[in-house]
Amino acid sequence: MPTLLHRLGRFAFRHRRRVLALWLAVIAAVVGCMVAFGGPGKLDDTFSIPGSESQVALDRMKTDFPSSSGTSAQVVFTAPAGQKVTDPGDLAAIRAALAQAKSAPQVAKVIDPVTAQTVSADGSTAIAQVQYEVVQSALQPGSLDALKTAVSVGGQQLPGMDVQVGGAAFGAGASKPGAEDVIGVGVAVVILALTFGSLLAAGLPLLSAIAGVVAAIAGVLSLTGVTAISSTAQSLALMIGLAVGIDYALFIVSRHRAGLAQGLEPEESAALAVGTAGSAVVFAGLTVVIAMAGLSVVGIPFLTVMGLSAAGAVLIAVLVATTLLPALLGFAGARLRPKPGSRALRRELAVGGAGDAAAKSTAANAGERWFRLVTRRPLLTVLAVLVAVGALAWPAHSMRLALPDNSTAPAATSQRVAYDQVSKEFGPGFNGPLLVLADTAQSADPTAAADRIAATIRALPDVTAVSHPVANPSTHTTLIQVIPAGAPSDQTTRTLVSAIRGDADALRQQTGATIGVTGSTAVGIDVSAKLNSAMIPFAAVVVGLSLLLLLLVFRSLVVPLKAAVGFLLSVAATLGTVVSVFQNGHLAHLIGVDRAGPVSSFLPIILLAVLFGLAMDYEVFLVSRKREAYVRTRRPLDAVHSGGRHSARVVTSAALIMIAVFAAFLGTESQILKQIAFALAVGVLLDAFVIRMTFVPAVLALTKHAAWWLPRWLARLLPDLDIEGERLHQHQEQPAQLRLVEELPSR
Known part of the structure; x- marks a missing residue:
């Protein structure tokens, strides 16, 4: 892969005008399709599970x-x-x-x-x-x-x-892109400018990321004419596409600047950056794509569209980073080379991979100093991380899942005021009535059967009222409205739905009628139940996939196990933090949440998919540099410190950009999107700084040589992906060595 990407980067650099023209044509075509066939006005926020009892009954009610x-x-x-x-x-x-x-x-x-x-x-x-x-x-x-x-x-x-x-x-409030996009981009500009010390270098990742996002969002919206696309799916694709688009470009531009600082020609530096950092970008991007596309196996159309939309945005971000970005680097030419004597030049030379001798001759940077600190007492560091993460994760054991309703809408909105007034005067159940559809075609006396069903439901616990049955003689069906005692998201309402469905067989034997419980409240309960049942299997698939992928990349047993454990720690701590803020109400007012409520049913499984991909990003970019140093020196602790020197600054910048992009979406009125944005921002914060930059180096320092061990029989079976691009570096070093040999006789 590195060799192929090296050629691709060189081709894009040399033929930059053609590549740019091709991308502009693609963007124009996709935007044209959006205008002709879709658009934001056709977004569909329907929650449904085809084949579920509530959906089957609801479909029949339409006729x-x-x-x-x-x-x-x-x-x-x-x-x-x-x-x-x-x-x-x-x-x-x-x-x-x-x-x-x-x-x-x-x-x-x-x-x-x-x-x-x-x-x-x-x-x-x-x-x-x-x-x-x-x-x-x-x-x-x-x-x-x-x-x-x-x-x-x-x-x-x-x-x-x-x-x-x-x-x-x-509904729960549709999410509409607004000022949060500009805020996220603005923060990214500041971070990139501080990272590179150059506005030109900072502008290239933004330009390429925006091009990818425009293509992705226009593509998603162009499909609204043929399939249901939710506003949350659009916003998630925008959020993820912008974040990873900037990050992927940041990794490549950073490697390119390091090559320029070491004296490489712009074309060779850009090609090498795409071949090395680009390999990690492709691998990390594909993990996100696989994880997000994997949401389709849950069987909920709303979630499938969200996953595929985000996967498409990430795939486009990878394509842009490996084709359009090197073309833009070609237009910039040597102007990206740090100026002689500048701080940026000294920094790039210090971390540009000039070898251990250069590293030792230069004072440790902040990344290396942090890695030295956390590996000084590695066992103590690991224990401290486990205690801190455990404390954050503890509230997750009481997590309640439900679809957001008007009870958590902004306090000043009409729907929230109406919800509160209805709850006060009539009880919370009036905000989410249940509908029971009875098929009385096989009943000897349809009227008596409907009355018997209504009386049976009226006798159940947590029932406030049951309406008089309304019959449709031509279709032999009867509709009964049931007012629960609890709110739509309360456990008592779920129990009531289960109790009504549990009496269905007895009622069919007594009356000959079949019943189905439906309505928006029942649909929401069915969606939550479906997601709950799918979460553990999906988590197992994600963790198993991470073990396999990292085994192939790093050819080690300890590194994949450590990465999987770290990923689970990140997810647990993030879910615990979400429960503390949104469900328990701690500090919720700081992000515009004035009333605590259940966690969105979609959040845990979306968090698993997205955070898995992002965690693999940081794992690859950090640990690949450590492995590269270990393969060269066979000194495990020095390799950990070298990884901090070479990659900590870029990973820190990438994480801060991603956090800023996600946090900017906290201003939305959509409760679903607000929770997703908060969870992803906290998840990246914990995974990047607590797990990848603290827990990981401490574990590697503890395990020493064993961290990079792989049985010989397994090493022979596994393909060597060369994700670090070692062969490219060797290919580069050989001509220099030959030139040195040729010069020896003349000396």
């Missing part, structure tokens, strides 16, 4: 009860102090407001509070139900705003009455 099969909104009226919503004047004004609501786009029907019997016991609050025939993701962009406006206009006769619009139609 049997179309007006109840779509999403719904709630209009919550709260009377001023001393008044009641049932007072004649207030009731007339409420009905006038609801009459206007019926004219809002896509509204199928409106049920007033008196008909629905949703007036609080003290008469202070009433809930009107607004039903749509389409799911939440199929609502037109302005439908909900139009509903708010209609209610507001119709409610002008309600002086002093508070009117709020909420309900399932608002």
Whole structure:
């Protein structure tokens, strides 16, 4: 691979105008496809599991009860102090407001509070139900705003009455790219400028990363016309693509600058950088692609699209780093060479791989000093890391998983105010009713069968109310609404769903009817259960893949085992931190979370996939330099210190950039994306600085020569991937040695 990439880098450098023109044509074509076939307006945030009980029942409701099969909104009226919503004047004004609501786009029907019997016991609050025939993701962009406006206009006769619009139609808040992208890029510019000491060198990674992100996001959005793409998938692809795009370019440009500092010609330096650092980029990128694409095996379309979108963004980032970036290096030419006498030149010469003699003649840099510190008492370092990580990971044992709802929406939003008011006056279960669809085709008396089903459900624990069965005689089906006592994300609601489904066989024997539990709450419960069951097998596959890949790369037994343990420690500590902040509420206000709630069901498995790939990035870039030094010197401790000298600064910069990009997305209103961004930022922070730059060197110092041992029989079986590009270095050194031999007689 290094030889092939070396040739590719040289080709791109020499034919830079053609390569640049080709990439511009590709970007223009993809953007054109986005404009013609897709776009942000066609994003679909539907949660579903094809074949699940809740989804099967929901699909049947589309034909049997179309007006109840779509999403719904709630209009919550709260009377001023001393008044009641049932007072004649207030009731007339409420009905006038609801009459206007019926004219809002896509509204199928409106049920007033008196008909629905949703007036609080003290008469202070009433809930009107607004039903749509389409799911939440199929609502037109302005439908909900139009509903708010209609209610507001119709409610002008309600002086002093508070009117709020909420309900399932608002979802968890779609994620929309905004200022967070600019913030992340701005921080990256500062870090890159400090890393290279040159604005030109700092601009190249940004330029190449932005080109890759534009191509990736336009490609994702161009598919919205043919398949369901969620706004979270788009944002995740943007987040991951921007972060790895900058990081991959940073590694290659850093190696190129080191080559220029050592006197290489720009073309040879760029080719060598692509052949060496580019090999690690390709390997690291492919691990991320495999892990993200592996999310498709879970069987949830929403998660599959997220994984494939992110995988596509990473794949494009790798292609850009190995083709477009060397072309840009060709345009920059020798201008990237550090100036004589500059600090940047001294730094590059100190870590540019000039050999151990050069390293020893130069004062240790910050990376080497840190590695020397953590390896001075390696056992103490390992124990300290385990204690610290264990403390962070401990809250994860109480983690509750659910899909976000309006209870965690920003406090000032209408849907959050409506949710809180409904919970206060009617109980939290009114925010997430269950729907029971009964097929009475095989019942001797369909009406009696429906009544028996309703009575059985009414007798179950944690049931607040059960509606009168609504029948459709032509399809032999009956719809029953069940109000749980708990909130949609409460364990009691999950238990209630399980209890209803557990009674299905007994009810079929007694009445001849079959039932299915559905509705947005039941769908969310099924999604969470599916993800829970898939998490352990997926984690096993990811860890097994890391062991295999690192075994091939480093030809060692200890290094893969140590990397897998470190990865699991990173994941555990990150999940524990997420639980502490989002579920337990510790310091949550600092990132704009005003109410604690369950962790998003998607978070753990997405974290496993993404953090696995990023952890492999840092593992390869750090440990490959250590192995390179060990192969050359056979001194294990010196090899660890050499790795710190050569790679710690670049890895630190890469990690800080990635953290900044992820942290910038904490400003989004989407609870799902906010949790993902926080988890990835914390995960990279812990994995890069606590695990890879502290735990890893300490373990390598403890195991010494054994860290690089591999049985001979296994060494013969495994292919030598040469990820460090040793053959390229040997190829470079041979001409220099020949020239030296030729000069000896003349001396």
